[in-house]
Amino acid sequence: MLNISDHNKHVDAHLDRFKTVKGLETRPHYKILNRLITLVAILAFITLFLPWTQNISGKGAVTTLKPNQRPQSIQSVISGRIEKWYVQEGDFVKKGDTILFISEIKEDYMDPNLVENTKNQLNAKNQALNSYSSKYGALASQIVSIQSEKNLKLEQAKNKLKQANFKIKSDSIDLVAVKTQLKIANTQFNRVVQLNSEGLKAMTDVEEKRLKQQEVEAKIITQENKLLTTQNELLNAKVELNRIEAEYNEKVAKAESDQFTALSNQYDTEAQVNKLKNQYANYSIRNGMYYIKAAQNGYINRALQAGIGETIKEGTPIATVMPSEYDIAVETYVNPLDLPLISKGAKIRIWFDGWPTIVFSGWPDMSYGTFGGRIVAVEKFISDNGKFRVLIAPDPEEDPWPKQLSIGSGAQTIALLNTVPVWFEIWRTLNGFPPDYYEMNQKGGKTKEKK
The missing domain is CATH 1.10.287.2610 (Helix Hairpins)
Incomplete structure (x- = not known):
């Protein structure tokens, strides 16, 4: 309607004439709520300009830095029959200690002379x-x-x-x-x-x-x-x-x-x-070779073969040994999309399963219970899980890792990249852009490059 006639004019409805509305304006917690909303909005606005450290997260496990320090199985070079065990699970063995004795089962070698x-x-x-x-x-x-x-x-x-x-x-x-x-x-x-x-x-x-x-x-x-x-x-x-x-x-x-x-x-x-x-x-x-001996100092984890009289073939695993001396490391896996951002020597933050931790991925300085590490190797071929394996060693410039860590326990990692405002990170994430990152130069310093 065009509202040309004076008779069609609406009478303005004023809410102030209602007693309930007047009561809402006078309630004290209504003013507190408005102040809280205003304060949260201001804090959120300020937060948008706070620095945020871009990162790449990964999940892995504790391992050893060198291959010869990882859990390994003791195998028999020749086929034979188990005659006697000299150790049990949990025993500490030195290099050259006898673990098992087997007898001959092939007729070509049965002559005692x-x-x-x-x-x-x-x-x-x-x-x-x-x-x-x-x-x-x-x-x-x-x-x-x-x-x-x-x-x-x-x-x-x-x-x-x-x-x-x-x-x-x-x-x-x-x-x-x-x-x-x-x-x-x-x-x-x-x-x-x-x-x-x-x-x-x-x-x-x-x-x-x-x-x-x-x-x-x-x-x-x-x-x-x-x-x-x-x-x-x-x-x-x-x-x-x-x-x-x-x-x-x-x-x-x-x-x-x-x-x-x-x-x-x-x-x-x-x-x-x-x-x-x-x-x-x-x-x-x-x-x-009838006496199977330990290749290095370590602990007998598990006996893989049963009791006396069992026949084994050459190359059959007999027991697993965990070396007593090893350099601890962490192996983690990253997505192929994040692989170009990973380089050897880059710093990593790590927290371990069972270790008290408070983590803020974008604010590593506020995190608690995380430990520093550096990348020592990046796998050049994709793993079976569809990700790339990265090996991390302790950072000598950071606090040492806990001595109570066991090989195989879980660990989560964060690779620290460039520091940007929070609003930029939100904008980048919403648009699906790759993050900025630091690339290590030959002198060990950081050179900022945008990817």
Whole structure:
């Protein structure tokens, strides 16, 4: 309606004319409530400008800084049967103390004299190896002797060959001399025949010259036979030289063959000796593995195997041991979204389960019961729980961690980032923006960077 008519004007309703309303204004606690609301609004407004430390929270557990200080299981290297326990749960053991004794169950190692028998076999093979070595040396000496004898025989045969050559030359000269004598005898005979025909020489002279001519012809035949005999001796000397060469080469070849056979047997025996040494060492070490010993000082947490007579395989955990000396640390897990804000050396606040704590995540100075730490390692691969593992060690600049902490107890962590006003943190959270953070520089100081 346009309210044009004066008759349509509404009469203003005044609440003051009601007695109840007047009573509310006069009540004292109404004024107190208004003051409280005003005070809370002022405090809330002031709070928006208070400093707030951005942080990343995580949840983890107490662990040790080094892997060899964490609870570990004692395993058997060989399979066997449990014969005797030397400790019980809760006992303190030193490095080298016997925890358990097992007996052999494999038939290849059940001989009680296995190590001694193997040692005897090793000694026998060593003696055989020495024999082959001596045989090889003897054959080497024999080859040297054969070579020396061969050289002497060859020298002797060469001397005979030279003698035959000289004798051939001598016989050849004699043959030439005899042929010369024959020419002279023929000349003399012809001259005597001519003088006889002239009557100057007697017939007896002719017969004498003929006889001498025949003697010289006989000498020629004899000398030729002698020359042929000498030539045969030369051929025999050459044949003997070749025979000696072939004979002694055969002897040397046979001796070298025997030498190589001895050398081959020596190498084969040497391989068997090395194999037996390996077996002897393995058997000796295996005998020491029947007694399972502690690898370091610690406490027996739990026996994982039962009583006497139980058979275990190699690699089977037998008991768990907690080292007595360790450097405490905390492993926590952060979301992948927060991983870029985590860096090695960053400061962390930690509070432990069962330890009295009052925590204000944005105001670490007001927190009570928290302890300082520094990040020493950040896992580069995501864990099975979908988060990244971070390892934290005590901060040497802060108060030491409680000595009563046990490995495996729960712990919660807060990684401290940049300090901003509360209104900025609320605005950032509502908009889903990442927080600001400090990045450690090389000098150990902080460099502010906005992410």
